Amino acid sequence: xxxxxxxxxxxNLYYGDKHALKDIKIDIEEKSxxxxxxxxxxxxxxxxxxxxxxxxxISGVKISGVINVHDQNIYDNEVExxxxxxxxxxxxQAPNPxxxxxxxxxxxxxxxxxxxxxxxxxxxVEKSLRGAALWDEVKDRLKDRATGLSGGQQQRLCxxxxxxxxxxxxxxxxxxxxxxxxxxxxxxxxxxxxxxxxTIVIVTHNMQQxxxxxxxxxxxxxxxxxxxxxxxxLFSNPEDQKTExxxxxxxx
Amino acid sequence: xxxxxxxxGKNTSSLSDESAFQKGSARVTYRRxxxxxxxxxxxxxxxxxxxxxxxxxxxIFQRGLPYLNSDFIQNFASRRPSQAGIQAALWGSIxxxxxxxxxxxxxxxxxxxxxxxxxxxxxxYRFIQLSIGNLAGVPSIVFGMLGLTIFVRQLALxxxxxxxxxxxxxxxxxxxxxxAREAIxxxxxxxxxxxxxxxxxxxxxIRQVVLPYSLPGILTGTILALSRAIGETAPLIMVGxxxxxxxxxxxxxxxxTVLPIQIYNWMGQPKEEFQYLAAAGIIxxxxxxxxxxxxxxxxxxxxxx
Amino acid sequence: MSQSxxxxxxxxxxxxxxxxxxxxxxxxxxxxxxxxxxxxxxxLSETVSFFQEVPFLSFITGTEWTALFSxxxxxxxxxxxxxxxxxxxxxxxIVxxxxxxxxxxxxxxxxxxRVRKVLKPVLEVLAGIPTIxxxxxxxxxxxPMLRFFMPELNFFNALSASIAVGIMIIPMIASLSEDAMxxxxxxxxxxxxxxxxxxxxxxxxxxxxxxxxxVIASFVLALSRAIGETMIVTIAxxxxxxxxxNPTETVQTMTAFMVQAASGDISFQSIVYKSIYAVGxxxxxxxxxxxxxxxxxxxRFREEY
Numbered sequence: 103x104x105x106x107x108x109x110x111x112x113x114n115l116y117y118g119d120k121h122a123l124k125d126i127k128i129d130i131e132e133k134s135x136x137x138x139x140x141x142x143x144x145x146x147x148x149x150x151x152x153x154x155x156x157x158x159x160i161s162g163v164k165i166s167g168v169i170n171v172h173d174q175n176i177y178d179n180e181v182e183x184x185x186x187x188x189x190x191x192x193x194x195q196a197p198n199p200x201x202x203x204x205x206x207x208x209x210x211x212x213x214x215x216x217x218x219x220x221x222x223x224x225x226x227v228e229k230s231l232r233g234a235a236l237w238d239e240v241k242d243r244l245k246d247r248a249t250g251l252s253g254g255q256q257q258r259l260c261x262x263x264x265x266x267x268x269x270x271x272x273x274x275x276x277x278x279x280x281x282x283x284x285x286x287x288x289x290x291x292x293x294x295x296x297x298x299x300x301t302i303v304i305v306t307h308n309m310q311q312x313x314x315x316x317x318x319x320x321x322x323x324x325x326x327x328x329x330x331x332x333x334x335x336l337f338s339n340p341e342d343q344k345t346e347x348x349x350x351x352x353x354x
Numbered sequence: 355x356x357x358x359x360x361x362x363g364k365n366t367s368s369l370s371d372e373s374a375f376q377k378g379s380a381r382v383t384y385r386r387x388x389x390x391x392x393x394x395x396x397x398x399x400x401x402x403x404x405x406x407x408x409x410x411x412x413x414i415f416q417r418g419l420p421y422l423n424s425d426f427i428q429n430f431a432s433r434r435p436s437q438a439g440i441q442a443a444l445w446g447s448i449x450x451x452x453x454x455x456x457x458x459x460x461x462x463x464x465x466x467x468x469x470x471x472x473x474x475x476x477x478x479y480r481f482i483q484l485s486i487g488n489l490a491g492v493p494s495i496v497f498g499m500l501g502l503t504i505f506v507r508q509l510a511l512x513x514x515x516x517x518x519x520x521x522x523x524x525x526x527x528x529x530x531x532x533x534a535r536e537a538i539x540x541x542x543x544x545x546x547x548x549x550x551x552x553x554x555x556x557x558x559x560i561r562q563v564v565l566p567y568s569l570p571g572i573l574t575g576t577i578l579a580l581s582r583a584i585g586e587t588a589p590l591i592m593v594g595x596x597x598x599x600x601x602x603x604x605x606x607x608x609x610x611t612v613l614p615i616q617i618y619n620w621m622g623q624p625k626e627e628f629q630y631l632a633a634a635g636i637i638x639x640x641x642x643x644x645x646x647x648x649x650x651x652x653x654x655x656x657x658x659x
Numbered sequence: 660m661s662q663s664x665x666x667x668x669x670x671x672x673x674x675x676x677x678x679x680x681x682x683x684x685x686x687x688x689x690x691x692x693x694x695x696x697x698x699x700x701x702x703l704s705e706t707v708s709f710f711q712e713v714p715f716l717s718f719i720t721g722t723e724w725t726a727l728f729s730x731x732x733x734x735x736x737x738x739x740x741x742x743x744x745x746x747x748x749x750x751x752x753i754v755x756x757x758x759x760x761x762x763x764x765x766x767x768x769x770x771x772x773r774v775r776k777v778l779k780p781v782l783e784v785l786a787g788i789p790t791i792x793x794x795x796x797x798x799x800x801x802x803p804m805l806r807f808f809m810p811e812l813n814f815f816n817a818l819s820a821s822i823a824v825g826i827m828i829i830p831m832i833a834s835l836s837e838d839a840m841x842x843x844x845x846x847x848x849x850x851x852x853x854x855x856x857x858x859x860x861x862x863x864x865x866x867x868x869x870x871x872x873x874v875i876a877s878f879v880l881a882l883s884r885a886i887g888e889t890m891i892v893t894i895a896x897x898x899x900x901x902x903x904x905n906p907t908e909t910v911q912t913m914t915a916f917m918v919q920a921a922s923g924d925i926s927f928q929s930i931v932y933k934s935i936y937a938v939g940x941x942x943x944x945x946x947x948x949x950x951x952x953x954x955x956x957x958x959r960f961r962e963e964y
Contacts, residue, residue, distance in 0.1 A: 396764050473688075498921075499917075586789070614890075636791075
C-alpha cells in the first residue's frame with residue numbers, strides 16, 4: 103500500500119457567509135495522480151488551493167480543519183506559506199509565464215530560494231525542462247522571451263518552472279482547459295511520466311481526461327466530497343447516485 | 355417587394371432591388387446631413403487646439419529664435435538685454451529636478467506599492483486614497499504656501515534649492531502615485547499567483563515580477579509629472595525663488611531661480627527687448643519639456659504589451 | 660522535532676528585513692495624509708491670527724481689497740478678488756466647455772484611428788505647456804488681437820486672461836470627457852447602429868447620456884483648475900482688485916493677489932502676510948468643494964454597464 107502524501111480531516115471553508123467546502127475528509131496517495139471532478143462551482147478548485155494555501159490571498163476566506171502533509175498540519179501557525187509552497191508546486195488553468203526569457207522563467211524559483219550558482223542553475227533549468235518534455239524544443243533559444251512560445255509550450259514551461267523548485271507534490275488546476283487537443287495530449291502524457299516522482303492532484307472539467315490519467319478520482323458537488331475511489335471503480339461502478347448522474351451526463 | 359417597401363418607409367419612388375437600401379427618404383437624407391455637418395463641426399472644434407498650438411509656437415519662435423544663441427545659454431541675468439542669459443535659471447531648474455526626481459520616484463512608487471499590494475481595503479486605505487485624490491486637485495500656489503510655511507520658515511531651510519525641491523516633490527507626488535498605481539494594477543494577477551505559488555514572498559514577487567512588468571508605465575508617469583514640475587512657476591514664487599540671480603547653485607542650501615521664474619521676470623520688464631528674451635527662454639523650456647514628453651511616449655510605445 | 664520545522668525557514672536577517680518592508684511603504688503612503696493635514700493646518704493657523712485683526716464678516720462681505728496700500732487705508736474685503744476669480748472662470752468655461760466637449764465627441768465617436776493617433780498627442784502637448792507660456796501667449800497674441808477689434812480695451816483685462824485659461828483647460832475637458840465616453844461599452848453603440856442610427860445620434864442620444872456623470876465631473880474639475888490658475892491671470896488680467904462683471908476691465912484674482920503680495924518685500928508678522936493665508940484658505944475651500952463635488956457626481960450618477 104502506498105503512503106499518504108496528504109491527509110485532510112474535517113476541512114471546512116467559508117467565503118464570507120458561503121460555506122464552500124463542507125467537512126472534507128480525504129487521503130491522497132503518494133506518487134499517484136488524483137483527479138478532482140465536479141460541476142463548476144462545486145469547490146474542486148477551491149479545495150486544490152487549500153493544499154498550498156493559495157486561498158490565503160483572498161480576503162474573507164475562513165478555514166478550519168487539518169491538512170497533514172508528512173504529519174505536519176499545513177495550517178499550523180508556525181508554518182510559513184513560502185516554505186510550504188516550495189514543496190507543493192502549482193500549475194494554473196491558463197499558462198502564465200513571466201514576461202522574461204525561457205531560462206529566467208525556469209530559474210525564477212531556485213533563485214528566489216537563494217540559489218546563485220550559475221552551473222547549478224543551468225543544470226536545474228535543463229533537468230526541469232527535460233522533466234516537462236520541453237527541452238528539445240527550446241534548448242537553442244533559452245534566452246528568447248517565454249511569451250513567444252505556443253500555448254501548449256507555455257504550459258509545459260509553467261510545469262518546468264514548478265518542477266525547478268523540486269516539489270514533492272504538484273497541484274494542477276485544469277491545466278489543459280486553455281489548450282488545443284494535441285497540446286492536451288502532450289500534457290496528459292507528461293502527467294503520466296511525472297507521477298513516477300511526484301504526487302499529482304489535478305482538477306479537471308473533462309471526465310474522459312480524469313478517466314485517462316488518474317489513479318483515484320474525487321467527485322465534488324456543492325462543497326461536499328460525494329465520492330472518492332479508484333478511478334476505474336468510480337467511473338464503472340459509482341456508489342452514489344449523484345456520482346452516477348454526473349458521470350453519465352445527467353447534470354453538470 | 356412588400357418587405358422592402360416597408361423598410362423604405364414612406365418613400366414614394368418606385369422600388370427596384372438595387373435601390374432598396376440606397377435611396378433614403380427625405381428624413382433619412384436630413385439625418386445624414388445633420389450627421390455630416392456635426393462631424394465637420396466636431397472636427398473643427400478639435401482642430402482649434404491644433405491651430406492654437408501652431409500659432410503659439412509660431413509666435414514664440416519668431417520672437418525668440420533670433421535671441422537664442424550660445425551666449426543666451428551661457429550668460430547670467432543682466433539688466434542689459436544684450437548680455438542677459440539663462441545659465442543660472444537653467445542650472446536652478448536642473449538642481450531642483452535632480453532632487454525632486456529621486457524623491458518623488460521612491461516615495462511615489464512606495465506609496466503605490468503599499469496601496470496596490472499590501473493594504474487591506476479598510477479605513478486607512480480609503481483615507482489615504484481620499485487624501486491623494488484631493489491633493490491632486492489642490493492649486494499649485496497652495497503648495498507654495500505650504501512650502502513657504504513648513505520648509506522655508508519652520509524647518510528654516512530658507513529660500514533654498516532644497517526648500518523649492520521639497521515643495522515640488524509634494525506637488526507632483528499625487529500624480530506619480532496615481533500613475534504608478536495604474537501601472538501596478540495592470541500587472542495580471544496570474545503572474546503574481548505564479549510567483550507566490552512557487553514559494554516567493556510578497557516582496558520577492560513585487561521585486562521580481564510586479565515592478566519589472568510595470569516599470570515602463572511607472573517611468574512614463576514619473577517623467578510626465580517631472581515635466582509638470584519643470585514648468586511650474588507659482589509655487590516657487592511663493593517659496594521665494596529669487597528673480598535676479600547671477601550665480602549657479604553650488605549646494606542644496608543656495609538661493610536659486612528656475613527657468614519659468616526667469617521668463618516671468620523678463621516678461622515684467624518694461625524694455626521691449628526683454629519680451630524677446632522671454633520668448634527665447636520659453637523656447638528652451640519647451641524644448642526640455644518636449645524632449646521629456648518624447649522620452650515618455652517612446653517608453654510607453656516600446657514596452658506597451 | 661525536526662518534523663515540525665519542515666515548513667519553516669531559518670530566521671535570518673533578510674527575513675526580518677522583509678517584515679519591515681510593508682511598514683516602510685506605509686510610512687511613504689502616509690505622507691499624503693500628512694501633507695493634506697499640513698496644508699489645512701498651515702493655512703488655518705495664520706488665517707486664525709488674521710481674523711484676530713480683521714473681522715470675519717467684513718472679510719467675506721467687504722467690497723474693497725486694498726491690502727497693499729499703506730496701513731491707514733488697508734481694507735480687507737475679499738469680494739473683489741472672488742469676483743475677479745469667478746469672472747475669469749466663467750469666461751474660461753464659455754471657451755473651454757463647448758470646444759472641449761466637441762473635441763471629446765469627435766475623438767471618441769467620429770475620428771478614424773489614424774486621425775486620433777495624430778490629434779491625441781497634440782492635445783497632450785497642449786496640456787503639457789506651462790501656464791507661464793499661456794500667459795505670454797495672452798499678452799503677445801490674444802490681447803493685441805482683441806484690441807484690434809476693441810481699441811478701447813485695457814491692456815490688462817479679464818477677457819484675454821479668461822480666453823487663455825479656457826485654452827489651457829480645453830485638453831483637460833477633452834481628455835477626461837473622452838475617457839468617460841470611451842468607457843461606454845461598444846455593444847451599446849452596436850445596438851443603436853443596429854437600429855439604423857447615425858453616428859451623431861449614437862453620440863448624442865446614447866453615448867453622451869451614458870457618460871454624462873463623467874463628462875460633468877470633467878467640467879467641474881477643469882473649472883476648479885481654472886479657479887486655482889495663477890500665472891496666466893497674474894500676467895494678463897492685471898493687478899487691480901475690482902468688483903465687476905465686465906470682462907473688458909482689469910481685475911485681480913485671489914491667486915494673482917497671492918503672487919503679488921509674496922513677490923514684494925513683506926514681513927512675516929505683517930497683516931498683509933497673514934492676508935495671503937486668508938486668501939489662500941478661501942481659494943483652498945473653493946477648489947476643495949469643487950473637487951469633492953466632481954467626485955460625488957462621478958460616483959453618484961455612474962452608469963453600471
